[in-house]
Amino acid sequence: MSDPDKVLATFVVNGEPHQCAFAPHKTLLEVLREELDLCGTKHGCELGECGACTVQVDDVPVLSCLYLALDAVGKQVRTVEGLANGPTLHPLQDAFADLGAAQCGYCTPGVLMTAEALLRDNRCPSRDEVKQCLAGNLCRCTGYLKIFEAVELAAARMRGEDKQPSKESIYGS
């Protein structure tokens, strides 16, 4: 179907240029999922309420459901697919897997992209800082606790510490 109203644009996503045509009112979320097949980014509300669609644009976490795709042209977009280094998971991903911080896994990509930006700015965030940072990412499975612990575990590992999850967080008190 040809559509004269579509625009042709080139995005840089996860360091790779992608050219595609889309209606100018399309959000970054829609273009990522529907045009570029990058379905790791999820939709939970499409109203900017849940954080599931969080990606990074020029290193800043944004809600891709409220972000016009056209506004991302010429910027660096990073999605969950760009987090791992080849087959090697990002330390955040490893920590999330170790602790079971991803249950259903639907909010996980958005949480990871938010947390990754935090750890770039703050190598040693306090529990309160982690909570503040993730306050816009809803999760219905975990009760957030394993997510907090995983972010802190990843932060420690990224600082070069040989850290393992605490006994209480795995076996209980």
Next chain:
Amino acid sequence: MGLDEQKTAPSVVRADAPWRHDAKKDELRVIGKPIRKIDARSKVAGLTKFADDLKLPRMLHMKLLRSTAAHAVIKHIDVSKAKSMPGVKGVLTGQDMPIPFGILPVSQDEHALCLDTVRFVGDPVVAIAAMEEEQAWDACRAVEVEYQTLQTIGSSHEAAATDEPRLHDYGVRGNIHRLENLEFGDLKDGFARADHIREDTVFFEGNTHLPMEQHATLAHFDKDGKLTIWSSTQTPHYLHRALARVLHPLPAHHIRVIACPNGGGFGGKSDPFNHEIAAAKMSMLTGRPVKIALTREEVFWCHRGRHPVLMRSKMGVTKTGRITALDFESYLDGGAYGSYGTASTFYTGALQTVTYAVENYHFRGVRFFTCKAPCGPKRGHGTVQPRFAIEVQLDKVACDLGLDPAEMRKQNLAPRESLTANFLRIGSMGLGACIDKVVEGSGWKARRGKQERTKDGRIRGLGLACSSYLSGAGLPIYWNGLPHSGVQLKLDRSGLVTVFCGSTDIGQGSDSVLSWIVGEVLGVDPLGIRVVTSDTDLTPVDLGSYSSRVTVMTGNAAMQAAERARDIVARGAAEHLQVPVNRLVFADARVFDSENPDKGISFQDAVIAAEARCGTIGTVGSYTPPKTAAKFRGGGVGPSPSYSYSACVVEVEVDPDTGIYRVPKVWMAHDIGRALNAAVAMGQIEGSVYMGLGEAMMEEMAYRDRSHKGHRVFVHKIPSLLEYKSPSTMEMPEVVTYVVEDPDKNGPFGAKEVGQGPLLPIMPAVANAVFDAVGVRVDENPISFEKVFAALLAKKEGKDARFGPSLGKDGVPQVDFGDSLKVKTPWQGGDGTAWNEPKRDKKAAK
């Protein structure tokens, strides 16, 4: 070794402990260890394919036009304009799918698209498929529907008072869907022996699951005349049955249902849904793949969440706090359809006896049809509301008698290995240990009732509550004598073990459970096992991910299949190694002689030896729960292979002027039988605490009662993720979790459920903690700040320091419950039947 000898070789399966509940921790290499979930890597990489992540060539997008009337007859639908809109490829109305369906055989009351009547705002009326999603929306707007409105039934009270018009032409009478009246033991005697009797009326507002993933379905009716459905469903088997029913004459074996990993379910994806069936029909109509992805608002209309339940409870106790009798009534606002409502009604009465020993028990329950989104099963299905009522009442009783609420509960514990008044069979029972843990951890004895002030002037309080929950329903949803879970194993010469099972991973880790159990039995790395699940073409039936049944039921089936595979492989290895088969050990991907561990072969070589000996290796396992002891009508809801137990203490800090409170800390102990994976079990407990706090503090499925063109409609007040308040990271308290392990002989390695039980005690514990802090009772969940404030105000004005439903006769709807079915308790010599039950005609029972 000769063949005869092989045949008689002892199996590792023991008749007295087939599921190895008594295995010692140090004997286990996989079970109990915090290994990663089998799908952890794909989840953190964003590679898990949820239903809406799928697309097929030539795929159409479908949208539903939903009713704007709350109760009306459809006079006319004009789709002519919509049909000619750009991109439109298919239009369906109710007449295209006239066969009704529903999750329970007794309530086949839904249509994929409303046939002639709409029963709530949001009921689907027309389905339209188009090339683009937006085109389908536009076409929906071009449809004209003429409604003849009917009287709207807005609440349980209204339903009880309104016989006509009826929402459905089945049910008990008027707008009463179900009515139950069951009496166990001698209530009169029980109350006569009581030193103290309390009567309370409490209300539990409805709330919804709010999974992060909206429901989505992709249907493809291919050129071979077979239908494939990928869907976000917790129950592919039941969806399969509903599709076969509605799409008749398409045979069931031409329908394949694949449940995608669910982005959260919590019970909200357990019904077969209208959109799933409509997408299938649309694909059959257009010959193209059809996808529907619901919007967040539509997920609120799908609902099937927690029933609003009004409850009246009369409890008799001795001076020392022993319960002598309980008379419990529940009034459920069911919404527009049956859904699981029959089971929900029974569940508001069934488990009262499983937590505490109730010697004499009377339960009356009624479910009404109302013009609102249908209620159904949400985490804790039907048992959550009565748990709130009972645990708050116990707190009041303890207060009345000057007893410690924790000690009083311990006096009343249901005994392990016993039959309850309503003939539920309790196995392992670790509630006493759970109470001890949270009492000690929270400093309960020293800190309760102290009304300590925080620095910002708030008052601290502690509240305690307990609960029990089932590890799977003892009976299937439709009457049959078949296994509830089946597992097939394939072992091939690469050393790969493949597990096939119909269960569905909704984030709780059920795929991983299969791999841990098979990995333990066969001594292989669970992360190396291939797990194929929830595909009705490929995997044996499992009834679904509901009622906390999966770990126990698929776990036992997987264990049986794995034990059988182990036997086959062991015989091959024994022959190869010339070692008696009963001396072989399977561990670390090796099979070796227990008396000479160096003498062994790799698991792969053992499989090869076995395949050479007896051909291709495949085994099956299946599980059917033990027969229930209850034989009275209604006794089918409540039985379970085992029951989990939880106890918690919640700490609150309440502002005595405003009623605003926060929850800084929760202590939660859960008797899980045995944790198959410590870290994953912790995640389930913490998630339950979180969801419980959401229900306690803020979540409610609230409606606006509005007039639309002179017709009264109920529209959801807040159908969005932001406005339907749920806890964010900022509200989540510190949680101290205790995993109590009291292995049950009916569970794999002794495991019981964990996904639902720990949610139950949170809400009453919050209510009790608020009372401990500021001396007011909020007898209505959620315990929102406004309600605490209202109760504080009442207290200040010298009125009853309480917020809740009226305690008078008008507090509950007026319903004639008729005569009760009377059942003698086990200690009265009862046999599980009702002595006054009319003989049931076998045909009628079917």
